[in-house]
Amino acid sequence: MAMRLARENAARQASGANPRAFLVAAGNGAEAALIEDLAVHSGTTLREVCAHFTPPHDRRLARAVPAALSLVPEPGPDLRDVRGQAQARRAMEVAAAGQHSALLVGPPGTGKSMLAQRLPGLLPPMSLDEALESAAVLSLTPGGFKPSRWGVRPCRAPHHTASGPAMVGGGGNPRPGEISLAHHGVLFLDELPEFDRKVLEVLREPLESGRITIARAAGHADFPACFQFVAAMNPCPCGYLGHPERACRCTPDQIRRYQSKISGPLLDRIDLQIEVPAQDQGEMLDGPAGESSEVVRARVLAARERQLARQGKPNSDLSGREIDKHCPLEPTAQALLRGAMARLAWSARSYFRVLKVARTIADLEGAEVLTTAHVGEAIQYRRALRTPG
Template identity: 85%
Template sequence: MSLAVLRSRALTGIAAPPVRVETHLANGLPAFTIVGLADTGVSESRERVRAAILNSGYEFPNHRITVNLAPADLPKESGRFDLASRGPDMRDVRGQAQARRAIEVAGAGQHSALLVGPPGTGKSMLAQRLPGLLPPMTLQEALESAAVMSLTPGGFRTALWGQRPCRSPHHTASGPAMGGGGGNPRPGEISLAHHGVLFLDELPEFDRRVPEVLREPLESGRITVTRAAGHADFPACFQFVAAMNPCPCGYLGHPDRPCRCTPDQVRRYQSRISGPMLDRIDLQVEVPAQDQGEMLDGPPGEPSAVVRTRVLAARECQLARQGKPNNELGGREIELHCTMEPQAQALLRGAMTRLAWSARSYYRVLKVARTIADLEGAEVLTAAHVGEAIQYRRALRMAGG
């Protein structure tokens, strides 16, 4: 038996009370338990720690591991309690080939994404690694982002110049906190993510009005905050990524853990995300549970640096062809730049009829197919490109089916 103690900090408002991270290894069946009012993000650090140890060339201990975060009555959140010192990298995510591919497509075309799957399958890990795949900010983007941040009470920090913002508000955030507000209107999380990534974990747990606040900015890239004294416009051109469980208990479709939810409970849970909101999310990807062998012993994934090379090449292709990412194409631009082979066109139209898509869904799938083709360096969209894009809009349907 052995005991190790490290010191960290929690966050309560602007205070940072001390926390003792006590790790105990004991004989018994292998297990990894974290106790002490840890939230979901801290609990998921088990897989991050495991990945960091293995990728650092060490053997993960085959013992009963207990991590106690003291004091026990202090809530702990975020990843500051990870024992790993490595930065987020795509190689940390083992398996999950389709979800990894979807994140690559999202980065290449600036597409929004929803990751659906049971707890502990790597949804948050994947979302947190998206910013590392994105192109560097242009001077104009950096200036606009800094201008928005300068309106916050803390102001803009020069150390963040040129870094794409990544905002991840808690699911208790209100509508005004997301969209902006106050007597003298200030930008909310949506605008603070301008030219960066907005990640909403546990999307159905947010107040239903919060996702609806995103609908207009996802289309227009701006948000208007109206108050009695007048209104203020803020920029809100962000890349939206969300994660959710397929049902209230989280285990619908899990191969080993039975789901405790009734079909009606599943429908109510999934319906917290409205149809119009889902319509605006380009990639809706299932992140299924993996078997233990694949999760623990499988080979590491491709490093972020390798994936980013392909993302940057595809984005440069888009800028050269149309001067903007594929996600921003509209109207005549889609017809001009998304030429399809006859088989691809028939496949897409058939899917639209069979799955009862709206026109918006049809064109969003078409833009995703354009990005997939760009990653391959293809000019004309084939049935393979369209077929892959179609699969990225069936996560909730698959989960409910």
């Protein structure tokens, strides 16, 4: 049904001052009427439909009433619940502001999942087009689209046992997978190395293109998959590499094999790679609460508005030429970034992703030119995985 909603919205926009009217089944009327300024009528029987088009006009079907929507969205998890972890909290703010992908690395119990679950509450509200596209994808699932989810960014968190078709979609009559159900929302993969490597590799294409194509003998199915990717993992198999109080039991070879489950090309496509270290018990239990999601979200919205006014898209979507145009660097900042690229053996993709993150950091401060402070912070967000020598 929502696929039709998207087409109807396009028709409404094309018709200008003379919008077309649409006649849908009674069960879909409330959903279709969610589109503003669109004339929608719903009928139960073919007789009612025929009567609608023949005189007398008093037998015409009434306009459908939009589904009741909650004016006050249900509050989600609040960032103030995460005590300490100042750098990781800051990284989540940067990720939300620029729509950047993120990987959280740290021992068990440090708050990685808590941070990821609070990211949707920092994101800007959905536009009408985004809400329509999200509803269109959800309408293809067995449960269908629920009006109560209108305008709510989806947050999908599949288990690490999820198969390839479950993740990307498939079946004889192809249906969208988890990456498409997260369209215009967040896809969170906890325990990232536990996922099958073949499943993880299929994420590379949609992370770049925002779409996934499923090929079948009978044809191809193309689904949208523009999601914000967030993942979490332990630094080693036992989980305690670098822990100040618990000794790691893993050998260097075991650590390398564990971390290498995340391929270089996939890791290259993750903008922020953040260390979430173990904390002092006093800070974790008795430390002051941090800023609330509402306070952080206000800064995120201001930064996102700067991006849309400047380039019409989030910083994560900037192309090569757009990066050159919209990411001016101070000479010292450029020298710092090029030095880091040479020292850390980055690919060109890593270089430009760090540059886009630095652009977002500058936007959070309202700065036009990228300084060494912006670039230095962005560089720190790509040094979470540290295999022992």
